[in-house]
Amino acid sequence: MDLMKHSFSFCIFFVVLSHHGTKSFEQATAEGDIIIGGLFPIHESVNVTVNYDGSENQICDRFSMANLVQSLIMVQALEEINQKQELGNLTLGYLILDSCGDVTTSLRKIPSFMRGNCNTSAQQSSPVLAVIGGYYSEIAIAVTRLLNLEYIPEISYGATSGLLSDKTRFPSFMRTVPQDNHQARAISEILDNNGWTWVGVLTTDGEYARYITERLWYYTNQKGICFAFTSVLPDNLNDYLLGKSIESTVKTIIDNENVSVIVSFAKPDHMMYIFQKLLNDPQGTRRIWLASDIWSQSPEILNTKKHTLSDIGTIIGITFKSGNTTKLKRYLDDLDENPSHHNNNPFLSTFLKQHGSTSSEKLKTMIYPSAVFSIELAVKAIAQAVEDLCTDRDCKTKRPSPLELRGALWKAKFHMDGKNYSFDPHGDLNTEYDIVLWKQTSESLDVNDIVARYSILQNSLTFISQETKHGNVTSRCTDSCQPGYSKTSVSGQPRCCYQCEPCAENTFSNTTDSEKCNPCEKNYYSLKGSSKCLPRKIDFLKWDDVYLIVLLSFTSLGAVLTIVVGIIFLAHWNTPVVRSSVGPISIILLLSLMITFTSVILFGGPPNSYQCQARQVVFGLSFTLCVSCIMVKSFKIVLAFEFDPVIQSVLKKLYKPYLIIAVCMAGQVVIVTTWLIHSPPTADSEITQNNMKLMFCNEKLIPAFGAMLVYIGLLALICFGVAFKGRKLPDCYNDAKFITFAMLIYFISWIMFGPVYVNVTGKYIPAVEMVVILISAYGILFCQFFTKCYIILCKKEANTEKSFRRDIRNYSMDHKGIDGLTGSQEDACKATTDCLYIHPFSSAYPHQGCGVCYYRVHPVQVTTQMQC
């Protein structure tokens, strides 16, 4: 009820309003069961003159033939439906008004559409159930607000403003064209496709141009395209500032000589003024113009008598999907050119009066295929909705309400040229755009040559001919960056005016105009300014490296020698030389030397973590074993030549060779285990200065590594100290001397190792340690075994008990003296071949004239016998 009252009061308002203006405007009408409204800007503007008495004169001027043709498209489509009886015995009529391209004028006239729905009016006429038109968004927005009071759906064929997609505000608005957001996207796609990143924009302060410019900015910004300038013209063609704006726009275009692509959302008349001025200046010619739908079908903007299209340059137009113009052409061909036969359509009859028999031809030149598509589709949509509504009711007697029609329109599935269409939830119809290329024909311009299509749903351009590819035309602020360079913005400059910086080392860019240089993948490198990465060479001590071959030869030689020495020792097991150097310990020593040599091999080749751990552990343990064996030996020597029986007996008790070795090893095992558990050595890699990838073992816990070496060093120091004490022992028993030597070699080589190891970089770091290990091992092998082998093999006569004993006795006598013995005692002692040496009197044997003769029973055990 509220609703009724509401609409009732409005009806009164409209009746008053329309009574006031009925006479003042023309309208084209046709009878029918269902009347469809049409709102076309048959005149493009209104000339308002204010009289002295304050009243206004409004005259629609700038008659547009093209828009008259558009109203005829609607007429033709409706007549065709009636003719073919597509709705059975139901007929469609029309009521067409001239919006004069002006919102106020349109609003003044709209009540004509609504009056019919009011029951109060005396002159009851058939109601308008739907309105086609409102070409300009600004008009459509105002008109649909008003029409929505009675739920009259408005289907526009040209209002593309994104605002109208908002169905909470414009629930009665639909359109057969896509909204401008998509057009902006299509334009940015064309710009991007041609690599035009520095473009000028001509726009107006109207609803349409403002919105589409904003959307274009949004999409181009994403693609890195910048606006070199944006010139805003007043939307109203009668604006007093228009002339000034046109002038300053022309100046802007001429000043920006490097901007060869200009996108324009201005009206056709704006463009006409601009080209008139621009083409007088040689700097203003030969540019690429991207025309939005608003002027892309308006060839009349160019005065072909004065200029040709090639003066302007190239015009690429975006148009709505084109329709089939065959039927319309036939309709215009068949048009009755007698004005008095068109009294129901004053617009047409006025035109016919003016142009006479050329009318038909004139009108045919003004057919916009895109308008044919969208207007015809709008009619089809309404017809389909009516058909859907009237399938199960007699609409002739009980005609549907606008609200019912609106509901049916939302659901309608209508078809044209074999394709099905329907409105999306925003009331939009998102199909595609045609991209046209203007062509100069002998006299006029052909603006209907479709060169590409832009599909809205797929956001993709499909080229029909290659002409839209303008590869040689560039529109850039700065030259593009080559591969190997990246863009760097210059402060205070737009994003598109950048500089090119070569990519830093180990980064690359393989496209022109890269935003940034990408880092090379692992194992790849690049030099400064590279467009690709090169595989990194991997570096390590390779098996075929000459140095490694030499070192490994020494290693194998050492191993072979160790084995040979072992065999010689085993073969001469019971000879004094072997026995004096403690056979079993020597064999352990040889074994550990063998392992040490083996550990050297682990230092070559490509490192892996197991190898890295094994090499240090094996070396550390084997060499500790080596040194402990030597230590045991040096203890023994000192023990054998300790003459003080008391000390000797104490030492003898302490002297447990295998226990000592085990304890020494245990120390090293603790160090090594700690190392391995805490942070074991791992294979690692680093990038060297010559861009190689160096593989190396990372010791990780350097203190542990140091501790391992220092521990060996401490043992060696003990050896050295002990052996040094016994360095003057008899020649055949001169182990001590050689141990001293071996340890000296060891110390010197490891002392050198420290600084060299720290300073050498690259793949030869392991070689340093190899050399040092080899020197130490060879030192031990030579000093400990070679002299003995020499005696065993070459001086067999020296390798007898007898000569041994003689040596020792001579030594003892020389060094310890036998002063205390009488001559005969001494002789007796000397005569006892088993006697090693004779110790003079000591506190243990307080008998005067007595000496102690020492017998060697076993290399270690010595027995004594009193000699008096």
Ligand SMILES: *[C@@H]1O[C@H](CO)[C@@H](O)[C@H](O)[C@H]1NC(C)=O
């Ligand atoms: C508006 O109309 C008046 C006469 O009514 C005319 O003098 C004037 O030039 C017109 N203005 C424009 C901009 O067409």
Ligand SMILES: *[C@@H]1O[C@H](CO)[C@@H](O)[C@H](O)[C@H]1NC(C)=O
């Ligand atoms: C129109 O056609 C419908 C059926 O399609 C029929 O019921 C109705 O009577 C017809 N009306 C007229 C006036 O012919």
Ligand SMILES: *[C@@H]1O[C@H](CO)[C@@H](O)[C@H](O)[C@H]1NC(C)=O
């Ligand atoms: C107009 O009003 C009369 C009664 O006042 C009613 O009978 C008729 O159906 C109404 N017509 C329309 C079109 O609403």
Ligand SMILES: *[C@@H]1O[C@H](CO)[C@@H](O)[C@H](O)[C@H]1NC(C)=O
């Ligand atoms: C246009 O481009 C040329 C060459 O790239 C350049 O020398 C000139 O300075 C540019 N002109 C302007 C106005 O930027």
Ligand SMILES: *[C@@H]1O[C@H](CO)[C@@H](O)[C@H](O)[C@H]1NC(C)=O
């Ligand atoms: C247009 O329609 C006519 C028939 O009405 C048809 O013969 C012609 O092939 C159509 N043209 C196109 C381009 O579809």
Ligand SMILES: *[C@@H]1O[C@H](CO)[C@@H](O)[C@H](O)[C@H]1NC(C)=O
């Ligand atoms: C259009 O819709 C009709 C049914 O309404 C269907 O038979 C036809 O196949 C559809 N055509 C296309 C191209 O989808």
Ligand SMILES: *[C@@H]1O[C@H](CO)[C@@H](O)[C@H](O)[C@H]1NC(C)=O
């Ligand atoms: C592009 O360059 C080719 C030759 O390099 C020329 O033939 C062609 O006309 C040029 N196109 C344009 C649009 O300048």
Ligand SMILES: *[C@@H]1O[C@H](CO)[C@@H](O)[C@H](O)[C@H]1NC(C)=O
């Ligand atoms: C550029 O490099 C990227 C990443 O490495 C690669 O996917 C792409 O194929 C390269 N492009 C060219 C043209 O080489």
